[in-house]
Amino acid sequence: MPGSQRVNRLPNETMTAESFVEQPKTLSALRGEIASGRTKAADLAAGYYERIEKLNPRLNVFLSLTKERAFEQAARMDAIASKGDPLPPLAGIPVGIKDVLVTQGAPSTAGSKILQDYRPPYDCTAVARLEASGAVLLGKTNCDEFAMGSSNENSAYGPVRNPVDPERVPGGSSGGSAAAVAANLAVATLGTDTGGSIRQPASFCGVVGVLPTYGRVSRYGLIAFASSLDRIGPLAANVRDAATLLGVIAGHDPCDATSSPAPVEDYAAESDKPAAGLRIGVPAEYFGEGLDPEVRAAVEKGIAALESAGCAIKPISLPHTKFAVPTYYLVATAEASANLARFDGVRYGYRSPNSATLSDMYSHSRDEGFGAEVKRRIFLGTYALSAGYYDAYYLKAQQVRRLLAEEFLRAFADVDAIVTPTSPFPAFKLGEKTGDPLAMYLADIYTVTASLAGICGVSVPCGATQTGLPVGMQVLARHFGESTAFRVARAVEAAGI
Amino acid sequence: MKPLYLSFETNTKMTAKVTVEDVQRVAELAHLELAPEETAPMVRDLNAILDYVAELNQLDTSNVVPLAQMSELSGGAIASLRADQVRPSLNRAVVMQQAPETDQAFFKVPKVIER
Numbered sequence: 001m002p003g004s005q006r007v008n009r010l011p012n013e014t015m016t017a018e019s020f021v022e023q024p025k026t027l028s029a030l031r032g033e034i035a036s037g038r039t040k041a042a043d044l045a046a047g048y049y050e051r052i053e054k055l056n057p058r059l060n061v062f063l064s065l066t067k068e069r070a071f072e073q074a075a076r077m078d079a080i081a082s083k084g085d086p087l088p089p090l091a092g093i094p095v096g097i098k099d100v101l102v103t104q105g106a107p108s109t110a111g112s113k114i115l116q117d118y119r120p121p122y123d124c125t126a127v128a129r130l131e132a133s134g135a136v137l138l139g140k141t142n143c144d145e146f147a148m149g150s151s152n153e154n155s156a157y158g159p160v161r162n163p164v165d166p167e168r169v170p171g172g173s174s175g176g177s178a179a180a181v182a183a184n185l186a187v188a189t190l191g192t193d194t195g196g197s198i199r200q201p202a203s204f205c206g207v208v209g210v211l212p213t214y215g216r217v218s219r220y221g222l223i224a225f226a227s228s229l230d231r232i233g234p235l236a237a238n239v240r241d242a243a244t245l246l247g248v249i250a251g252h253d254p255c256d257a258t259s260s261p262a263p264v265e266d267y268a269a270e271s272d273k274p275a276a277g278l279r280i281g282v283p284a285e286y287f288g289e290g291l292d293p294e295v296r297a298a299v300e301k302g303i304a305a306l307e308s309a310g311c312a313i314k315p316i317s318l319p320h321t322k323f324a325v326p327t328y329y330l331v332a333t334a335e336a337s338a339n340l341a342r343f344d345g346v347r348y349g350y351r352s353p354n355s356a357t358l359s360d361m362y363s364h365s366r367d368e369g370f371g372a373e374v375k376r377r378i379f380l381g382t383y384a385l386s387a388g389y390y391d392a393y394y395l396k397a398q399q400v401r402r403l404l405a406e407e408f409l410r411a412f413a414d415v416d417a418i419v420t421p422t423s424p425f426p427a428f429k430l431g432e433k434t435g436d437p438l439a440m441y442l443a444d445i446y447t448v449t450a451s452l453a454g455i456c457g458v459s460v461p462c463g464a465t466q467t468g469l470p471v472g473m474q475v476l477a478r479h480f481g482e483s484t485a486f487r488v489a490r491a492v493e494a495a496g497i
Numbered sequence: 498m499k500p501l502y503l504s505f506e507t508n509t510k511m512t513a514k515v516t517v518e519d520v521q522r523v524a525e526l527a528h529l530e531l532a533p534e535e536t537a538p539m540v541r542d543l544n545a546i547l548d549y550v551a552e553l554n555q556l557d558t559s560n561v562v563p564l565a566q567m568s569e570l571s572g573g574a575i576a577s578l579r580a581d582q583v584r585p586s587l588n589r590a591v592v593m594q595q596a597p598e599t600d601q602a603f604f605k606v607p608k609v610i611e612r
Contacts, residue, residue, distance in 0.1 A: 049599045214567040228567060254579055258568060326550035337527060344528070346604050351597035358609045359528070367530035375529055376542055382527040383515065385544065393550070400553055400562035405570050438545050454567040479571030 020163035024182035041074035041092030063137035091134035096186035114369030124221025141176030171201030178205040188236040196447025199459035203422035203472020215260035218253030226335035244265035270278035270483035275491035276310025281415035285321035296472035298463035305495030328448035337381030362473035403455040420470035460489035463497040
């Protein structure tokens with residue numbers, strides 16, 4: 001298809017414990033180079049494509065590339081720069097987009113076979129806003145099928161490898177987006193987060209990931225998983241760049257009725273403000289049984305750094321935390337079963353050949369198109385919504401969801417931000433948890449709470465284990481409190497743990 | 498306000514065990530197929546997950562209003578509904594290019610009624 005091309009799949013070979021980590025330049029450094037003409041946006045994009053061609057066969061980060069689109073945009077930016085006209089805020093910045101976000105005329109598979117040949121007729125609002133701000137769209141990043149997974153092993157196109165250690169998962173579901181930044185295959189990326197799918201891979205790969213408040217970023221063009229939980233957010237190598245990207249994609253969109261008209265703050269400038277004086281809550285429930293001791297030690301160092309930076313550290317309690325994972329898996333699967341009903345082989349996507357009746361065509365197409373985890377979740381969600389069980393499961397989960405959200409609102413009356421580990425453990429090995437779906441769901445224990453409550457958060461790198469696996473600290477703030485979360489994350493980042 | 502949590506009241510409805518028949522009925526509802534060798538693992542996985550979610554029975558939620566709209570929590574800052582006006586939509590020809598089978602005006606599907 002014009003403007004895009006498939007890239008090589010992961011070859012079947014043994015990996016060595018080789019690291020592919022490389023730090024991208026900052027947005028402000030790149031912007032300066034492009035504005036002065038020292039770097040051409042076209043050359044920058046070409047350099048990134050060269051690195052992608054070299055590393056993608058090992059890491060499987062990109063599912064498709066949008067070269068024609070990228071070089072057209074780069075040429076536009078170079079033309080503006082050569083005339084000396086003012087450049088848009090992301091002029092020439094190479095970005096990657098999670099493949100659950102639709103891009104006009106370019107592959108948008110959601111990591112599923114059922115959308116293998118789908119070429120959407122429109123652009124996702126967040127993607128359109130990045131491009132309108134000058135970003136150069138390199139291609140689409142790998143992810144768990146329909147964003148359902150915590151390890152990227154549920155992609156129909158093979159798992160992403162963690163650039164820190166290719167024997168390990170990058171986290172999920174936005175594993176490709178996190179790995180792209182960690183390996184400098186893009187300066188920044190967009191991911192989506194339904195139960196932790198931006199924050200957890202950001203922590204596993206050692207990059208910054210942002211969960212914006214529900215309604216802060218339009219969901220238009222996000223292939224829906226669970227509509228009351230789904231959010232689009234940026235991943236970047238540092239907090240300030242992530243804040244800059246959020247400022248570009250945030251804001252009301254008439255195409256998403258749940259997007260908020262609340263004014264968009266200058267998040268990058270806000271993130272420059274010192275964190276001194278902020279009250280930081282540390283919830284006991286996030287430091288209990290099941291937390292890896294090395295992760296705990298790293299996050300405690302981060303808390304000590306915040307105290308040194310002048311924050312007031314307060315122990316708090318969020319006793320409903322243990323109910324978050326069961327609540328999440330009921331709400332998310334119920335909504336998924338409804339959202340994924342649209343994949344029926346009629347209007348777009350895969351249709352199974354050789355079906356005599358309409359009913360057979362539906363079930364054959366879905367059976368052949370969906371992977372095992374997607375089917376498991378549709379089963380669970382359909383069961384939870386079916387006659388006789390609705391009150392016991394879905395309604396109950398929505399009630400507990402309110403209790404969880406109210407608990408956060410009460411906590412935020414006394415503190416400005418809450419800090420926790422992002423994940424109870426660092427990146428695990430491929431295949432380590434695939435046999436036990438419940439164990440994999442429990443990996444989301446620290447992230448699903450904020451998803452259910454609709455609040456915002458940032459996962460910021462906070463040290464590493466002895467073997468060098470990154471640890472992330474999760475900084476949570478109240479609804480539309482992104483500026484506060486960024487200030488706290490900057491302080492952790494500045495401590496260089 | 499009445500205390501809303503940790504009353505340990507048991508809701509017996511959430512202790513249902515999923516059977517092979519349940520899984521087959523759900524497959525029909527969801528238009529999914531389930532090969533014979535997939536049935537037992539699906540029954541096992543669903544029961545494991547449902548046993549786990551039954552932890553929610555520990556919470557008395559009888560006076561809790563279900564939370565469905567997130568904007569309600571963040572100060573009700575919901576966008577006003579858009580005006581009901583005719584606006585340009587996606588181009589039909591472009592949309593139909595994505596259809597597995599079409600006569601360019603309509604989507605074509607296998608026959609629904611047997612004669």
